[in-house]
Amino acid sequence: MHTARCVSRTLRATKSIIHRRWLSAASADTVRIVEVGPRDGLQNEKGIIPVETKVELINRLSSAGLRTIEAGSFVSPKWVPQMAGTSEVLSRIKQLPGVHYPVLVPNQKGLDNLFASSASLTDEIAIFAAATDEFSTANLNVTVRESLERFAPVARAARDKGYRVRGYVSVVIACPYSGAVKPESVRNVAKELVEMGCYEVSLGDTVGMGIPHQVSAMLEEVQKDVPVQRLAGHFHDTYGTAIANVFAALASGVRTIDSSVGGLGGCPYSPGATGNVATEDVVYALQNSPYKLEGDIDLQKLVEIGWWINKELGRDNVSRAGRALRAKAKL
Numbered sequence: 586m587h588t589a590r591c592v593s594r595t596l597r598a599t600k601s602i603i604h605r606r607w608l609s610a611a612s613a614d615t616v617r618i619v620e621v622g623p624r625d626g627l628q629n630e631k632g633i634i635p636v637e638t639k640v641e642l643i644n645r646l647s648s649a650g651l652r653t654i655e656a657g658s659f660v661s662p663k664w665v666p667q668m669a670g671t672s673e674v675l676s677r678i679k680q681l682p683g684v685h686y687p688v689l690v691p692n693q694k695g696l697d698n699l700f701a702s703s704a705s706l707t708d709e710i711a712i713f714a715a716a717t718d719e720f721s722t723a724n725l726n727v728t729v730r731e732s733l734e735r736f737a738p739v740a741r742a743a744r745d746k747g748y749r750v751r752g753y754v755s756v757v758i759a760c761p762y763s764g765a766v767k768p769e770s771v772r773n774v775a776k777e778l779v780e781m782g783c784y785e786v787s788l789g790d791t792v793g794m795g796i797p798h799q800v801s802a803m804l805e806e807v808q809k810d811v812p813v814q815r816l817a818g819h820f821h822d823t824y825g826t827a828i829a830n831v832f833a834a835l836a837s838g839v840r841t842i843d844s845s846v847g848g849l850g851g852c853p854y855s856p857g858a859t860g861n862v863a864t865e866d867v868v869y870a871l872q873n874s875p876y877k878l879e880g881d882i883d884l885q886k887l888v889e890i891g892w893w894i895n896k897e898l899g900r901d902n903v904s905r906a907g908r909a910l911r912a913k914a915k916l
């Protein structure tokens with residue numbers, strides 16, 4: 586009797602350990618997607634995109650199950666005209682519970698504008714630095730050091746009001762103005778962003794020139810100062826290596842990937858750069874893999890959104906999965 590109780594207790598304890606291990610393994614392999622299409626994807630478009638289109642894009646993306654959707658930027662409209670009207674976008678989207686709608690903020694003025702207009706309509710801002718002075722000057726009109734000095738009080742003020750703050754480092758592999766980028770430079774900027782209170786730092790291959798082994802080497806260096814759980818991968822697809830780079834980042838332990846529906850995008854300050862890795866391609870590649878996608882993402886809906894928004898913008902849909910799945914559906 587006593588032995589049976591002991592065996593049963595041991596079995597229960599073993600099951601519980603296995604369950605806990607399984608849970609922690611499951612969450613360790615859960616991949617979060619940050620949809621950047623409505624911001625990174627649209628900021629480079631030449632024509633003016635109506636607010637209604639931006640609102641519909643964001644609403645469709647949230648209804649497809651995405652939980653973090655960048656909604657726009659509070660930057661100078663003279664620098665990036667497409668992001669004017671972000672305040673109106675925030676006030677008109679259907680805010681779903683549990684979905685974050687971060688916005689980019691480059692300076693105190695941007696934060697003041699956010700607070701003055703739609704402060705309660707988002708709980709997250711993103712500040713964005715670069716690994717080279719050349720890119721930083723083109724993008725923000727200040728050096729890297731000056732940009733970090735400018736971001737520190739912005740991050741503090743946002744956090745004091747309860748906002749989550751995310752950081753970006755651009756040109757983590759190559760800079761369109763100064764060429765190859767040293768991983769140490771990326772590491773230093775990422776470290777400072779974390780010290781400012783960024784809960785996560787997204788590392789951007791802005792030019793889309795990176796190849797997997799460079800991504801792995803860069804991540805190895807950055808991890809000397811920043812735990813991998815606080816890093817995200819942001820890959821443009823200029824040379825067709827973005828999805829390979831996503832998997833290199835996953836193999837290094839990164840579990841947050843930025844992507845853009847329909848492969849929208851480019852960068853106004855990175856001549857020739859194409860869009861981000863397409864969200865459909867990332868979701869397709871991760872479904873039925875050992876990784877688990879956060880939330881309940883509907884790939885078919887994403888494919889339809891990719892086709893819809895590219896048609897609205899008069900662009901070709903560059904998502905490979907989007908094209909293939911649509912062709913298959915038409916058979």
Ligand SMILES: CC(C)(COP(=O)([O-])OP(=O)([O-])OC[C@H]1O[C@@H](n2cnc3c(N)ncnc32)[C@H](O)[C@@H]1OP(=O)([O-])[O-])[C@@H](O)C(=O)NCCC(=O)NCCSC(=O)C[C@@](C)(O)CC(=O)[O-]
Binds near residue numbers: 692725789853
């Ligand atoms: C930072 C500035 C403003 C400096 O630009 P500046 O010209 O040095 O600014 P300033 O402080 O001298 O002000 C000039 C004018 O802009 C106004 N101004 C000043 N700030 C703001 C503001 N926040 N919102 C609205 N207006 C603003 C300010 O009031 C003034 O107006 P004026 O007196 O001439 O009428 C400018 O460089 C800028 O807006 N840059 C943003 C560029 C940008 O959005 N780039 C794309 C996002 S980054 C990216 O895409 C990369 C990423 C994140 O995706 C990752 C990756 O792929 O690498």
